[in-house]
Amino acid sequence: MDKQPEFSPYLFWGSNPELLDFERDKNKIIRRVFDRGRLDDLGELMWFYPERTIIEALLSADYLPENAIYLALALYNLIKEDFKCYTSKQYHPLF
Numbered sequence: 001m002d003k004q005p006e007f008s009p010y011l012f013w014g015s016n017p018e019l020l021d022f023e024r025d026k027n028k029i030i031r032r033v034f035d036r037g038r039l040d041d042l043g044e045l046m047w048f049y050p051e052r053t054i055i056e057a058l059l060s061a062d063y064l065p066e067n068a069i070y071l072a073l074a075l076y077n078l079i080k081e082d083f084k085c086y087t088s089k090q091y092h093p094l095f
Helices: 026-036 039-048 051-059 066-076
Strands: none
Touching: 026 039, 026 051, 026 066, 039 051, 051 066
């Protein structure tokens, strides 16, 4: 594919976006967009990567914030117990 997605510049503040490899770094990119991306970033992501690739990246993540999990649940009709980060999350009581 010749055209690459155009994400919001702030998404990859910790790295040089020009050095991102869209194949090698796909898990990092997918997780970051679900965590901090805008609606247009999500659209770019869904246009560029196959649905199965996105789902696999999200389900295998060691960590995802709850907002990213719930977004994935809504978009892909998944079950939260299928997420590695959900089932491996340790219980941390407040008191």
